[in-house]
Structures are given as C-alpha cells and as structure tokens.
Amino acid sequence: MQKVKLEISVRPNSSSPGRLTGRAILGWLDRAWVWAGLFGLIYGLSAGSFLRDGTVFNYHSWQAQAWLQGHLWLPNVTSDKLDLTPYAGHWYSAFPPLPALVMLPFVLVWGLEANQVMVGVGLGALNVGLVHLLVRRLSRYWPLDSLSRAGLVVLYGLGTVVWQSVIQGTVWHLAHACALTLLLVALLVGLEGRRLWLVGLLVGLAGLARPTAWLALLYWLVLICRNYRVAAPAKVRIGPVLLELAVNRRAAIPRLLAGPLLCFGATLAYNWLRFRSLTDFGYQNMQVGPNIRADLNNYGQFHPHFLPKNFFYAFLNLPGFHARPPFLTFNLDGNSLLLITPAFLLVPLAGRHLVRAGRGWIYSWPATFTLAAGLASFGTLGAVLLYFNTGQIQFGYRFLQDCLPFALLLVALAWPQSRGWRLVGFGLIALSVLLNFYGMMWYQGWWPQMFGPVNK
Numbered sequence: 001m002q003k004v005k006l007e008i009s010v011r012p013n014s015s016s017p018g019r020l021t022g023r024a025i026l027g028w029l030d031r032a033w034v035w036a037g038l039f040g041l042i043y044g045l046s047a048g049s050f051l052r053d054g055t056v057f058n059y060h061s062w063q064a065q066a067w068l069q070g071h072l073w074l075p076n077v078t079s080d081k082l083d084l085t086p087y088a089g090h091w092y093s094a095f096p097p098l099p100a101l102v103m104l105p106f107v108l109v110w111g112l113e114a115n116q117v118m119v120g121v122g123l124g125a126l127n128v129g130l131v132h133l134l135v136r137r138l139s140r141y142w143p144l145d146s147l148s149r150a151g152l153v154v155l156y157g158l159g160t161v162v163w164q165s166v167i168q169g170t171v172w173h174l175a176h177a178c179a180l181t182l183l184l185v186a187l188l189v190g191l192e193g194r195r196l197w198l199v200g201l202l203v204g205l206a207g208l209a210r211p212t213a214w215l216a217l218l219y220w221l222v223l224i225c226r227n228y229r230v231a232a233p234a235k236v237r238i239g240p241v242l243l244e245l246a247v248n249r250r251a252a253i254p255r256l257l258a259g260p261l262l263c264f265g266a267t268l269a270y271n272w273l274r275f276r277s278l279t280d281f282g283y284q285n286m287q288v289g290p291n292i293r294a295d296l297n298n299y300g301q302f303h304p305h306f307l308p309k310n311f312f313y314a315f316l317n318l319p320g321f322h323a324r325p326p327f328l329t330f331n332l333d334g335n336s337l338l339l340i341t342p343a344f345l346l347v348p349l350a351g352r353h354l355v356r357a358g359r360g361w362i363y364s365w366p367a368t369f370t371l372a373a374g375l376a377s378f379g380t381l382g383a384v385l386l387y388f389n390t391g392q393i394q395f396g397y398r399f400l401q402d403c404l405p406f407a408l409l410l411v412a413l414a415w416p417q418s419r420g421w422r423l424v425g426f427g428l429i430a431l432s433v434l435l436n437f438y439g440m441m442w443y444q445g446w447w448p449q450m451f452g453p454v455n456k
Contacts, residue, residue: 029150030136036129039157043121046440047167054115057170059084059093061114063100064107072274076112082289083171085282092274094282096267098208099174117169123177124166128157130184131408137191138412141365148422151429152412159432160341160404161396164440172391175209176401182206183216183405192365193223196252201259208263212402215380217260219406222372224252226362292389302386310385314397328438333390340396340435343428344407349414350374366413373409380406395439 028034044051062074069075073090085094093100102123106114135149144152156162162180165173182202190199199220206213268278275282283301299305313334320329338344350370357367380403384391391398400407416422 027146030132030146032129032132035132035153035157036125039128040121040125042158043124043163043167046163046444047117047121047169048444048446050117050167050169050444051115051121054113054117055169057082057172058112058114058116059095059171060099060103060174061107061112061116063093063095063097064104064114065112067100067104068107080287083286085286087275087282087285092282093171094286095171095175096208096211097270098205099171099178102174102178115169116171116174117167120166120169120174120177123174123181124157124162127162127166127177127180127184128153130181130188131156131405134184134187134191134405135408135412137188138369138409141369142413142415143417144412144415148415148425151426152408152415155341155343155411155429155432156404156408159343159429159436161337161394161398161400161436161439162404163436164395164443165398165401167440167444173398176398179206179210179213180401180404182209183213186216187219187405187409190220190223191369193220193227193252196220196224196255197258199259200256201262204259204261204263207260208267210402211267212380212383212399214260214264215383216376216403216406217256218379219372219376220256221253222368222375224256226368226372228252229362288389289392292392296388299388301388302383303388304386306388307385310387310390313390314381314385314399326442328442330395330439330442332394333392334394334397337397337400340439341432342435343411343425343432345428346414346416346425347407347410349416350410353413369409370413373406373413376406377403377410379403395443396436 059074062076066072066074073087073092074084077084077091081091083094085092103114103116103119106119132149132153135144135152138144139149166177168174183206186199186202186206189195189202200217203213203216203220206216267281271280271282272278274280281301284296286296288296295306313331313336315336315338317331317333317335318339319331319335321327322329350373353364353366353370354361357364361367361371381400384399384402387399416425
C-alpha cells in the first residue's frame, strides 16, 4: 500500500483566525470594554490591600450615611479630623456632594463599610474606556491610526497621575475620578459643540465634584462661536456675536449654561443648609494642616499670593536624582507635571493647526479643537494655581486632572505624522509610563527597601 503524506502549509501572510499578530491585537484593543477591563485589573492590582481594606479618609461614605440618617453633619466623628469643618457642635464635610451621591447606593447596602477604593478603581477603569472612545472620535478630524490611539489611551491610564490617583479612593481622589467621568462623557456627546443642554448638565454635575470643572465650559464657548460664525458668516465680529448668543433665549449659550447654573444654585442652597450662609463653602474653618492654616486664614481659598509657589510645584520642581536606590525621590507637595508626564512636551506642537489656519481657524476642526482645548486647559490650570495649597501629600501634580481630558486632546492634536517623530512620541509615552510606575510604587509603599516609606 502506498503511503500518502499529508502536508498542511500556512502562508506567512495568511490571516488565519488563530494567529496572534500585532494587527489582531490592535483590532482586539479597539473596543472600549477591553480597555476598561484591562485597566480594572491593573488598577486593582496596584491598589493592593487598599482594595480590600478601603481608606480611612472615606468622608464621602460618611456623608452618604448622614443623608440616610436624615441630617447633614457626619456621624461617628469623635475627634479633630483632617479637612473636616466644625460648626454648631457637629463636624461637616465641606467637599462638594456629588461623590457622596455616587457612594449612596453602596452605603445603602454596606453602610460605612462601603469601599471608596473599589469605586475609585471602577471609575478609573471606566474612564480609560471613555478615553478610547474619545480618541477614536477625534481621529475623524486628525489622522490617528489604531497604534497611535492605543498609545494615547495608555498615556492617559498609565502615563499620568491618574494611575496613582484612582487607586487611593480618598475623599480628594474620588472627587477627581467622578469629575473626570462626567467631563469625558461631556466631550463624547458634545465634541463638536452639539447637544449643549446635555453637555451643560454633565459639566454642571462635574462641578459638584470638582468646582474647577466648571471652567471646562470655555471649551464649548469656543465651539459655539465657531458654529455660529460658520452658520452666519456675515457676522464676523466676536463681541456682537457673543452678545447676541447670550441674550437670545433659544441660542446656544443659554442652553449650555442652564445646567451649570442649576448646579451652582444647588451648591449655594447646600451651603445654607449646612452653614446658614450662601457663600460659606466650609473651607475657611476647615481643620487643615498647620503648614497651610496661616495662608488660608490670611488670604482665603484663592489668591494671587499662592501663584508663585503653586507654579513652582506644578511646573518647575524636579525630583531628586540619586546614583543608588532610591534613584528618584519625590516631593509630597508636588513635582513638575512636565517631568512626571514628559509626553506633555508635545502640546506646543498642536499650535501648528492655529498657525496654518490663521484667521480661518473656524473652518478647520483641528484648529478649532486646539483653541478650545487650550483655553479650557490653561484656564483651569490658571485657577488651580491660585488655590491655597498645591494638592499636598501627592505624587506629581494631582490638580492636573481637573483639565486632563482637554490636555489629552492637545497631545492627540499634536501627535506627529512622520514615522521618525512618531517614534519620539511613543518614546515620550513610554518614559511617562515608566515614571508613573515608579511614582506609584513609591507612593503606595511597595518595595520600601528601595523607595522608602511614604507618610500618607
């Protein structure tokens, strides 16, 4: 009997279903739920035992429990607590209420055992999925291939202070995660300046987590002017356009501002219910650390006096470099966001869209997005640089998160198109991830023999 030899050959370029290629991996990653699930795992592992034990700074859970008990003062506060406000024999949380609303269903089930770290990790993972959707949406207007989009998502999730922030779950960091979720959704539904009622409501709610988020409205004001001038090209003067848009009930600005004004009014009412004053936000009497108490008493919550110090820690303060472990040491008052995330050095390149478009920027979507995102980013940073503290006890500069979605848009719009410069971009992303991994390990206290203890 003659033997028959059966040979099966697979061509190198075949796209067989079981073959794992770079293109297949990128195709698999082009799904928001995959990014969210992957980063849920990364953030959960990074949180370590905190994912199980939670945080002692669970004031949002305390606030939710107080609401369920029918009052606004916090239960179970038996001694002076950092960043709480005494009033009329009780202790209050001066922080805006949205994160407590987020914690409310969890507190309803688990009481004060509700874990803010788990919620922060979950929101952080959700936000990474939203960033993926956002950069894919932006790629309609500026060329961003699948590899570039993946790089930008990794930059947001692992190359910025988001990595260290979302795994904390503390009263301060959970507020950042909540605001980021709402701002990212607002950009997704209104990137081009549409659905302004919904956008305004989302931004207004974001301000109930981080009030500086209301400055994100600057982005949509630029889009409104652009869309109006394109629709009515004869009216080219900005001043009369803004006036007409403001006074016309059916125009865009009233639709945009309705939600934020409603949320701001709710904030004033909340102040009255807590402190019997519309303008008392609870910060003036807050039990802050002794190192910033005098500044708060003398200058208030926002003042130009704080600008030089905040600017130094936000942009100029470099880590300490050492030849032996620990190779880098960070300052808990903050370190330069340009060094913690070197990919932000690309941002000035986004300005080329405005240079090329000149006065015709309204007809160029990349130029319009650059102007709008730049105004929102630098307007928000300008406000937080006037704040009475640097965001102390942190890695990097956590207040960057108040404008991070718009800063990420600027990086995407600055993304180079030539192969050589794209390699530089990917190198900056890789360096950003490495630095934030190092900082996360340092702040969390992993490998204490190398990084040293951190007093959080």
